Amino acid sequence: MLIRRRRRKIQTGNESSDTAQMMNLSLFIMLLAFFIVLNAISSYEEVKTVAVRESVAMAFNRDANIKERLSSDAPDDSKSVNKGDSFDRLEALFDAQIASFEVTRSNSMGVMMVEVPLEEFTRAVMAVGQKDLTRYPTRRAIRENAFLPTLVSIMRKEIYGATTRMEILFQSENNPARMQNQTPNQVKKIIDMGGELAQHLEKRGLPQKLINIGIQKGNTDIVTLVFRKYVPFSPVNEEETLEENSGANNIQNNSSQT
Numbered sequence: 001m002l003i004r005r006r007r008r009k010i011q012t013g014n015e016s017s018d019t020a021q022m023m024n025l026s027l028f029i030m031l032l033a034f035f036i037v038l039n040a041i042s043s044y045e046e047v048k049t050v051a052v053r054e055s056v057a058m059a060f061n062r063d064a065n066i067k068e069r070l071s072s073d074a075p076d077d078s079k080s081v082n083k084g085d086s087f088d089r090l091e092a093l094f095d096a097q098i099a100s101f102e103v104t105r106s107n108s109m110g111v112m113m114v115e116v117p118l119e120e121f122t123r124a125v126m127a128v129g130q131k132d133l134t135r136y137p138t139r140r141a142i143r144e145n146a147f148l149p150t151l152v153s154i155m156r157k158e159i160y161g162a163t164t165r166m167e168i169l170f171q172s173e174n175n176p177a178r179m180q181n182q183t184p185n186q187v188k189k190i191i192d193m194g195g196e197l198a199q200h201l202e203k204r205g206l207p208q209k210l211i212n213i214g215i216q217k218g219n220t221d222i223v224t225l226v227f228r229k230y231v232p233f234s235p236v237n238e239e240e241t242l243e244e245n246s247g248a249n250n251i252q253n254n255s256s257q258t
Contacts, residue, residue, distance in 0.1 A: 081133045081150055086164045087112045089154045090227060093133070097124055097147040114225040118170070121223050122193075124148065125200050152206045155227075165210045165230040168194055171218035190215055 081089045081096070087105055094101050094114060098121070104113040124147035132149040134157075155164040170190045172179055180187050194213040201211055210230055218224075 081154065086154060086157075086159045086229075087227065089159075090114075090151070090164070093147065093150050093154065096133070097145075097150075110229045112227045114227070115222050116225065118221055118223045121225075122197065125197050148200065148204055152201065152204045155206060155210055162229045162231070163210060164227055165212070167212040167214060167226040167228075168197065169214045169216050169224040169226065170194055171220050171222055171224070172215050173217070173220060175217055176215040187215065 081092050083089070084092075087107070090112065091103055091105075094103070094116070098116055100117060100120070102115045106112075124145075127145040127147070130145045130148050130150075132153050133146045134150055134153045155166060157163070170193070172186070172190065174182075176187065191213070198208075198211050198213060202208060216224070
């Protein structure tokens with residue numbers, strides 16, 4: 001008697017493959033949803049994207065002239081209106097907002113002189129709709145008009161225990177004392193222009209004690225700004241104040257000679 005044994009065929013391959021496909025599909029849908037949400041809530045800064053594009057273009061471009069131009073146009077992060085002492089912040093402000101200027105600094109005497117074209121300085125002070133760069137942690141607002149409020153914020157802020165005082169020195173063709181005797185109308189015109197600039201500074205919150213206006217002989221198209229640490233008047237410190245003023249005059253004479 002022959003007994004035939006039947007073998008039961010157990011098929012598990014299709015079920016396991018279907019389970020794996022479902023898990024992979026679920027994982028794909030979860031990742032897709034995650035990146036959709038991430039893209040919806042994310043944001044980017046145009047300044048950083050420009051820097052990245054220029055970096056990629058400079059890396060893959062064979063033209064050496066283009067590489068040199070792109071590297072020279074890159075923003076200098078070492079200068080910021082929120083870093084360094086008062087002079088560093090003021091120099092960063094002029095570098096960001098003024099096209100042409102010359103700086104002479106003496107950290108030992110605590111004096112910084114900036115020579116700016118009179119027309120450009122007047123336009124920067126009088127511009128409307130300006131913003132304070134010290135309120136922005138990024139460099140996005142640097143392209144906008146922000147000279148006046150930022151200047152006031154830097155001068156009002158006590159850095160290293162003192163605020164900053166500014167002297168606005170206008171230039172005249174002849175000796176100011178002689179002009180006062182011979183052509184007083186020209187002197188009055190300069191004083192009125194300086195008073196208007198000082199009024200704008202005071203309206204933005206700069207105390208009157210931190211501003212001084214004067215006239216000196218020189219190029220009438222240039223205005224000289226002298227920045228120094230503000231020291232309240234005291235009979236005890238009067239000699240020290242006179243020494244600081246003489247030091248500033250020496251710097252001014254040296255710069256004018258060069």
